[in-house]
Amino acid sequence: MKHFFSRWRQKILATFLLGIFGCFFLAAQPKPVEQLTREDILSMSFDELSVYPLEDIVRIAGIVGVSIDDLFNMLLNKEVSIASKHDENYFDTPLSTSVLTAEDIERSGALSIPEALRLLPGVIVREKTNGNYDVQLRSNVSVAGQQSLFAENTLTLIMIDGRTVYTYTTGGTFWEMLAIGLGDIERIEVIRGASSVMYGANAVTGVINIITKKSSPDKLSVEARTNIGGLFDGATSPVGGTGTKYLSALFNVNEKWTFRVSGNFNYRDRAQSDIFFYTVDPYGASQTSEQYYPVDSVIIHGADPRKMFRDPNRALQSYSANGLASYRLNDRIHFDLTAGVQNSTAISSNMDLNFFAHTERHTQTRFANLRSEIHDFSVLMYYTWGWGDLACGMPGLRSDVESFHFNVEYNYRWEKLNINPGFNFAYNTLNGDPYFADNQSFFKGKQLLRSFAPSVRLDYRPFDKLRFIGGLRLENNKTPRKNYLTWQLVANYKFNETSIVRAVYSRANRSPFMIDVNANSSTSIKADRRGTLYTELRMEGDKNLKLVVADMYELGYRRKIGKHILLNFELFRSQIKDLNAAALKELRVHVDPSDLQLIADGKQPVNPIVPNFLNYKFENIREVQMQTGGTVELGVVVNSSLNFRFWGTVQQTSIMDHNNNAPTLNILGNSLRWEAAYSILTSAHSQYSTDGDGNYRITSDDIAPDYIDMTSKATPVFYGGYEMNWQFAKRFSFFSNGYGFTQHSFSNQFFTPDISGKMLVNGKISCLFVENATIFLSVNNILNQTSPEFGFMDRVGTQWYLGLNIKL
Numbered sequence: 001m002k003h004f005f006s007r008w009r010q011k012i013l014a015t016f017l018l019g020i021f022g023c024f025f026l027a028a029q030p031k032p033v034e035q036l037t038r039e040d041i042l043s044m045s046f047d048e049l050s051v052y053p054l055e056d057i058v059r060i061a062g063i064v065g066v067s068i069d070d071l072f073n074m075l076l077n078k079e080v081s082i083a084s085k086h087d088e089n090y091f092d093t094p095l096s097t098s099v100l101t102a103e104d105i106e107r108s109g110a111l112s113i114p115e116a117l118r119l120l121p122g123v124i125v126r127e128k129t130n131g132n133y134d135v136q137l138r139s140n141v142s143v144a145g146q147q148s149l150f151a152e153n154t155l156t157l158i159m160i161d162g163r164t165v166y167t168y169t170t171g172g173t174f175w176e177m178l179a180i181g182l183g184d185i186e187r188i189e190v191i192r193g194a195s196s197v198m199y200g201a202n203a204v205t206g207v208i209n210i211i212t213k214k215s216s217p218d219k220l221s222v223e224a225r226t227n228i229g230g231l232f233d234g235a236t237s238p239v240g241g242t243g244t245k246y247l248s249a250l251f252n253v254n255e256k257w258t259f260r261v262s263g264n265f266n267y268r269d270r271a272q273s274d275i276f277f278y279t280v281d282p283y284g285a286s287q288t289s290e291q292y293y294p295v296d297s298v299i300i301h302g303a304d305p306r307k308m309f310r311d312p313n314r315a316l317q318s319y320s321a322n323g324l325a326s327y328r329l330n331d332r333i334h335f336d337l338t339a340g341v342q343n344s345t346a347i348s349s350n351m352d353l354n355f356f357a358h359t360e361r362h363t364q365t366r367f368a369n370l371r372s373e374i375h376d377f378s379v380l381m382y383y384t385w386g387w388g389d390l391a392c393g394m395p396g397l398r399s400d401v402e403s404f405h406f407n408v409e410y411n412y413r414w415e416k417l418n419i420n421p422g423f424n425f426a427y428n429t430l431n432g433d434p435y436f437a438d439n440q441s442f443f444k445g446k447q448l449l450r451s452f453a454p455s456v457r458l459d460y461r462p463f464d465k466l467r468f469i470g471g472l473r474l475e476n477n478k479t480p481r482k483n484y485l486t487w488q489l490v491a492n493y494k495f496n497e498t499s500i501v502r503a504v505y506s507r508a509n510r511s512p513f514m515i516d517v518n519a520n521s522s523t524s525i526k527a528d529r530r531g532t533l534y535t536e537l538r539m540e541g542d543k544n545l546k547l548v549v550a551d552m553y554e555l556g557y558r559r560k561i562g563k564h565i566l567l568n569f570e571l572f573r574s575q576i577k578d579l580n581a582a583a584l585k586e587l588r589v590h591v592d593p594s595d596l597q598l599i600a601d602g603k604q605p606v607n608p609i610v611p612n613f614l615n616y617k618f619e620n621i622r623e624v625q626m627q628t629g630g631t632v633e634l635g636v637v638v639n640s641s642l643n644f645r646f647w648g649t650v651q652q653t654s655i656m657d658h659n660n661n662a663p664t665l666n667i668l669g670n671s672l673r674w675e676a677a678y679s680i681l682t683s684a685h686s687q688y689s690t691d692g693d694g695n696y697r698i699t700s701d702d703i704a705p706d707y708i709d710m711t712s713k714a715t716p717v718f719y720g721g722y723e724m725n726w727q728f729a730k731r732f733s734f735f736s737n738g739y740g741f742t743q744h745s746f747s748n749q750f751f752t753p754d755i756s757g758k759m760l761v762n763g764k765i766s767c768l769f770v771e772n773a774t775i776f777l778s779v780n781n782i783l784n785q786t787s788p789e790f791g792f793m794d795r796v797g798t799q800w801y802l803g804l805n806i807k808l
Helices: 007-026 038-042 046-050 054-064 068-076 102-108 113-117 514-518 593-600 674-681
Strands: 097-101 123-129 132-137 156-160 185-192 206-212 220-232 238-252 257-269 314-330 333-349 358-374 377-389 398-410 412-414 417-431 446-463 466-477 483-496 499-509 520-527 535-540 549-561 565-577 580-590 611-620 624-639 642-659 695-699 707-711 718-729 732-741 758-770 773-780 799-807
Touching: 097 102, 102 113, 102 185, 102 732, 102 758, 113 123, 113 132, 113 185, 123 333, 123 732, 132 156, 132 206, 132 333, 417 514, 446 514, 514 611
Parallel strands: 156 206, 535 611
Antiparallel strands: 097 185, 123 132, 185 206, 220 238, 220 799, 238 257, 257 314, 314 333, 333 358, 358 377, 377 398, 398 417, 412 417, 417 446, 446 466, 466 483, 483 499, 499 549, 520 535, 549 565, 565 624, 580 611, 580 695, 624 642, 642 707, 642 718, 718 732, 732 758, 758 773, 773 799
């Protein structure tokens, strides 16, 4: 904080104050209440309503036909549909749900969807590089000791208007690939907890559904957003910039036809330009966690670092365009057709097999999505195609991808019972051959994942206060050829209009991914920072792999305290089993007899101990994870100008049957520590064979497992935050939010660095200087907490943005 009022920050502050004073002179008066129609009021945002004094808000409420208390209730009790696929008030939803509206996002000053998700309980969001995030619901880890292998969250389902935005190559969602901007979003809805019955595979820890704008009360509406900002290095100097551009137009031809187009451009510079490299001294010298090197200083045989990181200063650059055509014949029949294209480049984390913690990825995809409601039928079809390079400059993971999904549901109502049968078909392909010669792709030929799944859900209300929900879904995959039955049982009891309790038991499963079932590669990788020849790496999938399965138990309670306070509380316990990992199955290493004797004498060998063959294979492991925790959320509306919200999650993840002697942990980077080599080669558990050239062959069967129970340190014990929204003067508002987590650790086969606990405090001042235009200054990470939030990633300091939003 001692540098906060540095020369650059003084310039930023002076610029903003000048804009604020200008607002006082430019600010137009709000439209007189007597000129407002009911339609005008219903189309207003909360910020626009807050401009009016209290006596005018009373008159406005009267025009709409609601009381001031009802207005407050609308702020606390938003509409949500994700929990039952039908619109209902947030208070009545049968699951652990949250909703974030377009107004919430705009007030916060967030510049990306993951940033906005920090405003919701039960979501952990950790920044990797500037603008690139790891997002998890309830923060389940993958496999202990391999947390960053293909380091994306593969257990949370992300959707846009019901369309899955998932990378079936390695699993997970790459957020820069989403072909929408914040201005496209109507609201974001979240379910915490296993939800495969309603939304299919990969909803293991929950679902995030992003709902885009479809209509406007005006004949034509245009929105433009722009901002520019800077990034500090933790001291006094700016080290990069940030900017977003957004433009959309929505027009209603008539009552039946609506069209919408939008475009986005984003860029984020990195807070540093060096790259974390898993360098290992060939003689087994000790490693440190401070292994950041300029790209040009790293020698890679068989790959050009300048192609792997074409611009090491740029964390993110993306552009996208979207279109919507909506036809509504009547309330029972309508069609929404959306299509879009995106191109993105990001430096983030993804792969450990290329010796870098950082990876640049480049993707270009297109999509078409048709959603229709025909009486009681709901039909969703979407097709996505394009290409992606998930580790630029390295062999194996550039490929063409295609994905087709078809889903149909029928809503049958019989007295107090709703029955929703459905059917889903999914077809995903990948082909890396066009980009690699000599079988350098991770896959041989065109690969296919196909599944179909019938399902049924029942929603029964024997009387007004009691509600039961049950569902079953049977998923059949072509590879692996197994059936997976998932279910959900929910009981809700509404004591009165101010309190409701729920109990949930769910099972969910993960889908197969290309990498873990179809991998089939043999790649010559020769690399370390000194240019030492490395090894041949073989990667195999398992077409008989068991899919990850989770069972969740949950109790929840919501209560309205008075008319201005809403309390939400939930307890949960989940068990995840049938995890899989890329296990080391075979190792071949050459050791001179003279070096082996030196090792036996406790001395450093003369020659480097370099494996010349490594064979990894994806397989199921015995490890089982148990997570127990609770989340609390408190929302308070003080008056029409001031409201608060607080939330937090406390949890612990226990791991049973973790193999503490897994052979993958004995290989450190691109050489074998000589201490580890001695332990393996002189082990009394087995006899190792050598060929005439002195090559030792070691398999996983040669190393006895050591199963232990442990508490995972990869999950923070606490994470949560707060927000405050204050309309402190006519047309001026101040928003502050904080997001933090406790210390935890990040583990992979190379290191186990600690992630320091931190509290990120953000602030935004906005001025509605004319009726349809807002300028703002937003400062993120005001306390300048620069410790990395994700293993081996960047240190991101204070950021500021000046922006302008225009709505016509």
